[in-house]
Amino acid sequence: MTFRELRTQFSYKVIKGNDRRYISSVTDDSRKTEPDGIFVCLSGPCEGGEDYAREAAGRGAACIVAGPELCGLLKKNWREPGSALIETEDVRAALADLAAAWNGRPAERLEIIGITGTKGKTTTAFMLRGILERSGRKTGLIGTNGVWTGREHRSLRNTTPGALLLQELLAEMVREGCTHVVMEVSSQALKQQRTAGIRFAWGIYTNLSPDHIGAGEHADFNEYKACKMKLFGQSRRALLNGDDRYADEMSQAFSGVPLVARTEPEKGHLCDYARRLQVFGRADYRASQIRLWREPGVFGVRFWITGRFGKMECRTPLPGRFSVQNALLAASCALECGVRPEDVQKALEDVRIKGRTEVVWQDETKTVLIDYAHNAVSLQSVLCTLRSYSPRRLVCLFGCGGDRDHERREQMGEVSARFADLSIITEDNSRTEDPKQIIGEILSGIHRGSGFYRVIPDRKDAIRYALTNAKRGDVILLAGKGHEDYQETGGIRRPFSEHALVKEICQEERRNT
Ligand SMILES: CC(=O)N[C@H]1[C@@H](OP(=O)(O)OP(=O)(O)OC[C@H]2O[C@@H](n3ccc(=O)[nH]c3=O)[C@H](O)[C@@H]2O)O[C@H](CO)[C@@H](O)[C@@H]1O[C@H](C)C(=O)N[C@@H](C)C(=O)N[C@H](CCC(=O)O)C(=O)O
Numbered sequence: 001m002t003f004r005e006l007r008t009q010f011s012y013k014v015i016k017g018n019d020r021r022y023i024s025s026v027t028d029d030s031r032k033t034e035p036d037g038i039f040v041c042l043s044g045p046c047e048g049g050e051d052y053a054r055e056a057a058g059r060g061a062a063c064i065v066a067g068p069e070l071c072g073l074l075k076k077n078w079r080e081p082g083s084a085l086i087e088t089e090d091v092r093a094a095l096a097d098l099a100a101a102w103n104g105r106p107a108e109r110l111e112i113i114g115i116t117g118t119k120g121k122t123t124t125a126f127m128l129r130g131i132l133e134r135s136g137r138k139t140g141l142i143g144t145n146g147v148w149t150g151r152e153h154r155s156l157r158n159t160t161p162g163a164l165l166l167q168e169l170l171a172e173m174v175r176e177g178c179t180h181v182v183m184e185v186s187s188q189a190l191k192q193q194r195t196a197g198i199r200f201a202w203g204i205y206t207n208l209s210p211d212h213i214g215a216g217e218h219a220d221f222n223e224y225k226a227c228k229m230k231l232f233g234q235s236r237r238a239l240l241n242g243d244d245r246y247a248d249e250m251s252q253a254f255s256g257v258p259l260v261a262r263t264e265p266e267k268g269h270l271c272d273y274a275r276r277l278q279v280f281g282r283a284d285y286r287a288s289q290i291r292l293w294r295e296p297g298v299f300g301v302r303f304w305i306t307g308r309f310g311k312m313e314c315r316t317p318l319p320g321r322f323s324v325q326n327a328l329l330a331a332s333c334a335l336e337c338g339v340r341p342e343d344v345q346k347a348l349e350d351v352r353i354k355g356r357t358e359v360v361w362q363d364e365t366k367t368v369l370i371d372y373a374h375n376a377v378s379l380q381s382v383l384c385t386l387r388s389y390s391p392r393r394l395v396c397l398f399g400c401g402g403d404r405d406h407e408r409r410e411q412m413g414e415v416s417a418r419f420a421d422l423s424i425i426t427e428d429n430s431r432t433e434d435p436k437q438i439i440g441e442i443l444s445g446i447h448r449g450s451g452f453y454r455v456i457p458d459r460k461d462a463i464r465y466a467l468t469n470a471k472r473g474d475v476i477l478l479a480g481k482g483h484e485d486y487q488e489t490g491g492i493r494r495p496f497s498e499h500a501l502v503k504e505i506c507q508e509e510r511r512n513t
């Protein structure tokens with residue numbers, strides 16, 4: 001296939017050479033360019049684009065696709081007769097189109113359900129995939145916890161992979177016989193056009209709060225919100241969490257009438273969100289009569305779901321109102337796809353998600369949970385939720401990531417000091433930053449709350465301290481690392497399994513008593 005046959009969804013100008021050579025591959029990395037391949041240069045002149053383009057040409061690329069600025073610069077002395085220079089307005093959209101075409105446009109053969117929002121994407125995605133699979137629909141999954149292609153699980157660097165990898169994964173899912181895919185769609189992915197050209201069967205919205213703002217992520221909250229909204233411009237149907245204050249704005253990016261799912265506010269607590277959401281006087285699906293489901297090793301919830309299918313009672317072993325919201329979205333979408341209510345019930349009851357309010361140890365003294373909460377909103381929701389199960393003492397161990405949003409640090413410190421009885425401040429993935437500096441920033445928030453605290457920089461020592469000094473009735477939350485099996489410090493990722501560590505310490509303790 002030639003370049004001109006391959007691309008369909010973007011316009012371009014041939015600046016040098018021609019677009020009729022047969023193509024051997026598509027890449028966005030000059031170092032991986034193959035003879036006769038297409039190299040799409042995502043970088044501009046100031047980001048090394050000129051060097052990358054010349055390197056790709058040197059490797060025998062058939063076409064170099066670049067933006068107007070870089071093309072303007074390159075065409076002045078283009079001495080690469082074998083490589084066509086092709087100009088296009090939006091190189092990222094071009095990459096997404098070429099990647100899709102090169103992989104046989106797999107998205108057109110799949111029902112793809114995209115989930116976006118600040119929190120709840122992974123949980124909702126797992127719940128929905130669990131339900132679809134139980135109903136007999138072979139379903140792939142892409143998100144923070146990795147990819148399930150239908151045959152195997154692999155971990156991923158990004159929540160939503162870059163366009164090339166994404167299209168390869170979708171093609172693999174088609175080959176494996178998947179009919180459905182549930183995928184998390186991050187705001188960064190929407191900004192970088194990783195999912196451009198995909199027509200989602202459903203766009204699902206969980207919630208929005210300030211996050212991912214800072215260098216390398218979003219300029220401000222409005223940009224973050226605008227990126228999330230893009231999903232609904234490329235979805236055939238939309239399902240929104242009507243409890244969230246920005247649901248109405250999200251609906252404006254959608255051309256049809258979205259479905260709305262809402263949870264019933266607590267009695268006597270017609271709170272802010274319910275008032276704000278008078279715009280959605282209606283709800284297509286509702287969760288009501290929310291109660292705790294507490295059994296040894298289970299911090300769950302029970303609730304009723306009502307919708308046009310009728311009414312059913314559900315329970316799920318994940319705690320709190322936010323789990324009800326996630327479950328309601330997953331259930332509503334599945335029911336709309338024609339899944340039987342009993343399959344929804346069974347799948348929600350069985351759901352287990354690594355590192356999402358996961359009970360990893362319980363004995364006569366303590367209960368230990370691992371959770372991925374790594375911003376203030378999620379930390380507050382998980383702490384308040386655990387508090388509602390009446391622990392004797394709530395202990396929160398956490399740190400903050402380096403090279404990410406600095407505001408999170410003080411905010412998480414304040415939340416922990418306000419909602420936990422004891423905060424243990426330690427290291428998370430400090431990446432290239434100095435962990436002591438990060439801890440210092442957390443402490444300025446800690447001092448705004450009244451809870452006790454302790455600083456133990458080494459995460460292993462901190463966990464050991466929390467577990468071996470537990471008091472009867474403690475609920476210990478290890479927050480921030482969730483499913484991760486590494487810790488990144490000094491720019492290096494080293495193996496680190498919180499799950500294995502908890503088991504090791506608790507078993508050792510048991511042997512010694
Ligand atoms: C800041 C950012 O978003 N970076 C993403 C970007 O990285 P990158 O290394 O390609 O960027 P770069 O170094 O500027 O390179 C630009 C281009 O030059 C090319 N290049 C580079 C060197 C060379 O010699 N030749 C060459 O051609 C590269 O192949 C690339 O095409 O493109 C990669 C492939 O798509 C992503 O993996 C990577 O995500 C990084 C790892 C990241 O952490 N991103 C975060 C902000 C992110 O995307 N997070 C969201 C989740 C947020 C949430 O929690 O909800 C996500 O979806 O993961």
Ligand SMILES: Nc1ncnc2c1ncn2[C@@H]1O[C@H](COP(=O)(O)OP(=O)(O)OP(=O)(O)O)[C@@H](O)[C@H]1O
Nearest residue numbers: 118119120121122123144322356372373378381382
């Ligand atoms: N609907 C929700 N609202 C608020 N907090 C939530 C919600 N769902 C989950 N959480 C909390 O946030 C943490 C992360 O949840 P989850 O992984 O499902 O969200 P996510 O959107 O995928 O997050 P991330 O973008 O950080 O990967 C959970 O471990 C839990 O503490």
